[in-house]
Amino acid sequence: MAYWNWDPSYNIGIEEIDNQHKxxxxxxxxxxxxxxxxxxNIVKNTLFNITEYVISHFSFEEKLMEEAEYPQFMHHKSIHENFVSSIGKYKIAFNEGRDITGQLMAELQIWLTQHILIEDRxxxxxxxxxxxxxxxxxxxxKHTWFKKIFN
Ligand SMILES: [Fe+2]
Incomplete structure (x- = not known):
């Protein structure tokens, strides 16, 4: 059974963003x-993948917000930056041999849910x-345009 199941209430209604959150x-x-x-080894690989993916997802969102001239863009961007640096701390702790997986999963889940429901919405x-x-x-x-903005 999955640790965390996607709930439709997490959808913000922009398909590409919802897919990335999923x-x-x-x-x-x-x-x-x-x-x-x-x-x-799998923890290490997944940690790497999740960090890469979260960073590219954030930059995708930021491009959209910037393009939309969203007034809270800089504030939202700084929330992303703080989160990325917090994941970075977990990576360092992991590399130092500390068992951080449980704590990280919990933090990711709480943070992401709050972020999707409040800031992303x-x-x-x-x-x-x-x-x-x-x-x-x-x-x-439109699909090509999405691709262009994401890459
Ligand atoms: Fe966001």
Whole structure:
């Protein structure tokens, strides 16, 4: 059984963002599996993957907020930066041989839920408006545009 199941109440209503959040939940579940198996190598790989993914997800969100001229952009960005530095501390602790997996999973879960429900939901309107204005282009082009902004 998964450690954490996605709940539809976490959806903010922007499909690409929701999919990325789901992927983070999936990584947290992988971290839990590694924790249960007590496999340090899988923990290490998952820690690496989750950090990379979270950073790219944050930069994706930031590009959207910036493009949308979201007034709280800088504040939201600083929340992301603090979180990334907090994950970095866990990575250092792990590399020093400390068993941080349980604590990290709990922190990720609490942090992500709060962040999605409060801060991410707050930018939804601005970003959605900006995306709708881009929607005058064809749907297939929108996909390309998403890809372009993500890479
Ligand atoms: Fe965010």
């Amino acid at each position: 992927k983070i939940v999936q990584y947290i579940n992988e971290l839990h599996e590694a924790f249960v198996l007590n496999d340090k 707050a930018y939804k309107e601005s970003v959605q408006k900006m995306l709708n204005s881009k929607n005058t282009v064809k749907k297939s082009d």
